[in-house]
Amino acid sequence: MTASDSQATRPNPFREATRQGRPLVGIWSMLNSVDATEALGWSGYDWLLIDGEHAPVSLHDAMAHCRAIAATPTIPIVRLLWNDPLLIKQHLDAGIATLMLPFVQTPEEAARAVQSLRYPPSGIRGIAAMHRASRYTRFRDYAAQASQSLFLIVQIETKEALDRCEEIAAVDGVDAVFFGPGDLAASMGMPGQAAHPDVTAAIEDGLRRCRPLGKAVGALAPNDEISERHIRSGFDFVSVANDFSLLLRNADAAATRFRGAADGITTKKA
């Protein structure tokens, strides 16, 4: 890399990956363990989402996760607590370039999210003299080029949002829509039934309707069967696993197996 390359704002790696034209396989991270994130970065997932909505992830935690995974081939995405301009500004300044925002219900809410990512005159992001995103000023063209270095994913996770998913996806500056089956199931009157066939069918219908808009379309799969189905359906990115569930599933299975093996064995000395 030449000195001038190191001074140029980089294109967004997730945008480049979605252009490869194959489904990107991802993992959801809820443990808030930087070590686990770093280790998973070497597992072979295309992307890893650090969940700041439902896991206790602070801004500093999110930065630590992104620094750890930067050494690996996996691309980090951070999900924020809410579609909030202040949270968005802080995370962008911290150099977090691919954001997922939960619970975006209307094209107007999506447009407000886009405004939060853009500098004036088209947006409301505040200018900082120095921050991690500009490599502490080394990316001299950062303010002018920021939009190509960022990627905005908005979540469709209610019936209302699903009804308008094409309009939301069509908003200029929305790079991707992502279907959340857990909240969508609740909104459809089936809380706790993320894998219900009606929810999967609704999400597949969303893919069919959003695909012609040329934006990336992703979904979280609540089990292995739906992961394979979503990959075959042609979603651009699919979350196929969750670090917390993998840990618990394997820990529970090992405990059951070896407690079973220990049943009836006596270790007491005579």
Ligand SMILES: O=C(O)C(=O)C[C@H](O)[C@@H](O)CO
């Ligand atoms: O609605 C959903 O489903 C999501 O947005 C993902 C969830 O928050 C959850 O599966 C994270 O564990």
